[in-house]
Amino acid sequence: MNLIAYGIVFKAPQARCLWYIIGIHREASVNHNIKTPLGLKDVNKLRSGDTVLLSGIIYTGRDALHKFLFEAKASARLPVDLKGSVVYHCGPIVVKEGDGWRVAAAGPTTSYRTSPYISDIVRRYGVKAFIGKGGLSAEASESLSKYGAVYLSAAGGCAQVLAESIVKVLDVYYYKEFGPPEAVWKLEVKDFPLLVTIDTHGKDMHREVSSLSASKVAKAIKSRE
Incomplete structure (x- = not known):
């Protein structure tokens, strides 16, 4: 069964995904199959507008984790090494089985709230990619280019479909401290469908769309004068 949501076509199994964002279609975009952990070479080849099928290990992380990482005095306090990792802005619905x-549902949460912490986290911990929706602040976006990391957009409203790409829950950290939604879930994924919207070369599709939208609104207002 195919699911079309927010202009994204998912096919089961999710061997590929096609993206169209607010009328912008990148004819020259490239499809990538990448596996974690990621290195600088991996993220540098990704360009805004490219599609990605991600496999390997990812970690969920919302507001609590970002604040914790920002305030931590030493990365040695962490139970995992985040170098080369992918952090998913997500509070999954996870069901205990035996x-x-x-994971029953795993849709993205709005990433903008994490913007104040992004630069520091990338620089100190070596995170190479963030997954979420809505993009980041201009400052956070620029820090990805500076330190060599990317932002990958996941489809909002498709939490159950995205969960189909999660093969296994490998572990969970800070469950008691942060609570289930804010806990850090270590997930194994296969062909997780994503769109590169902020790359290491200074391209930010979110800002492009915002600028294009503002231009169209201005033209519409002017035409009514």
Whole structure:
């Protein structure tokens, strides 16, 4: 069964995904199959507008984790090494099954709230990619280019479909401290469908769309004068 939401076509199994964002279609975009952990070479080849099928290990992280990482005096306090990692801005719905867990839904949360912490986290911990929706502040976006990381957009409103790309819950950290939604879930994913919207070369699709929208609104207002 195919699911079309927010202009994104998902096919089961999710062997590929096609993206159209607010009328902008990148004819020259490239499809990438990448696997974690990521290095600078991996992220540098990704360009805004490219599609990605991500496999490997990712970590969920919302407001609580970003604040914790920002305030932590040493990365040695962490139970995992975030160098080369991918952090997913997501508070998944996770169901206990026997001795393990199953992710029932895993849609992205708005990333903008994490903007004040992004630069420091990338610089100190070596995170190479963030997944979310809505993009980041201009300052946070520029820091990705400066330190060599990317922002990957996941489709909002498709939480159950995205969960189909999660193979297994490998572990969970800070469950008691942060609570289930804010906890850090270590997930194994396969062919997780994403769109590169902020790259290491200074391109930010979110700002492009915002600028284009503002221009169209201005023209519409002027035409009514």
